[in-house]
Amino acid sequence: MSIENGTRTAIVTGGSRGIGRAIVQRLAAQGYAIVVGYAGNADEAAAAVKEATAAGAEAFAYQADVADETAVAAMFAEAESRFGGVDAVVNSAGRMFLAPVAELDLDELDALHRTNIRGTFVVAREAARRLRPGGSITLFSTSVVGTYFPTYGAYAASKGAVEALTMVLAREMRGRDVNVNTVAPGPTATDLFLDGKSEELIAQLAQANPLERLGEPRDIAEVAAFLASPAGHWVNGQVVRANGGMV
Template sequence: MTTNGGPANAPVPRVAVVTGGSGGIGRASALRLAADGMAVLVHFAGNKERAQRTVDAITSAGGKAVAVSADITDEAAVEALFERAEQEFGGVDVVVHTAGIMLLAPLAEMSIADFDRMHRTNVRGTFLVCAQAARRLRPGGALITFSTSVTRLQLPGYAGYAASKGAVEAMTLILARELRGRDITVNAVAPGPTATPLFLQGKPPEVIDRIAGMAPMQRLGEPEDIAESVAFLAGPARWVNGQVLFTNGGAA
């Protein structure tokens, strides 16, 4: 455990749980929320060293953070993850669920094993994280899930992945209505092509260049671009609720 405290009379910060917070969009979101003054639980699945680097970056800047491992497809592990946030920081105000996997193949060629693995992580994992967030978020809180702009782009090879994210959108929009009267917002961020290891893996340069050219700005998004939307929904955007915020530079 790594934490960094402040003066005894310092105001208690808001607390964020960021799943998949060790790299890519999750890391950028954790760093951005910490810069906005939140204490952050950085969730990771397997790369402890990378998660610790995220924590170290936050604490070296004067923030509070702790790295915690959990299998987001395991109900008990997800419950324990949230309990750890409450033990460390006293409660949970923001949940950013970036953890997920992307396996690509034409629908007729995708193995059922890959399809099931992806849906177990992306759909079951989101369901479990959302359930804990709904039970534990304090008034004034925000839950931010992750969809994808591919649900609108209809790119060949993305059918299985887009289907899993369509389920995420459905859960997100319905949960926003189910939390009526709680003063908790529930939204999804839908990034376009973003320069993360998850996106870049296995793609030849010509494919990456072609996809980058889809946006009017003629580049891929950066994780920090997506973190801007996360910070908006986690902080000032109290009148944005039950929405999918497409963050793609105009690519869709």
């Protein structure tokens, strides 16, 4: 199966849960063949595949640590073997750890940066080597890079690196007909975001934007799916802050 017969293929890392899973569902509805990349939860990955196939897509799950270049290369190779090539890569895999800078556990910092920085570079590097013309690379940051909330220092720093990479990679893809963008969500109702937060804090964050609610995974999936689609191909080298108007 290949782009010549009208079918596009997407790899979505972090595709078993949260925003990544919503992106899998959205791209499946758009007719993509899907690779659900996941780190460890095989049951959730299988459920994401089941949802994609119920929408009419061909899909399979592949376990790969995004920071492991051998595993990521094997995931891309498997996608090419099954579907003929890769057209869209959405790297939504990520790790969050919150602490004041003065109290930060450096082991947690290393683990966070391994996934969010090294993992992004590994996936982006493989995508840059393999994507077919007309393809798309969509990375993930966070609106906290601009809101500067306390305790988010390590997480925001890791995502700042992703934003710095975005235009550089877009320019390096000159002549390849591949666009590169980053989505930077605001507070979004996922397990990753909600974990450890009080009801009071969640309510406060929901009121921080003019639309006065938390984002939903489907809100972010719509943005990512647009950027990955032919309709969004003219958008290139951009960081899109999908956050309801949060300053």
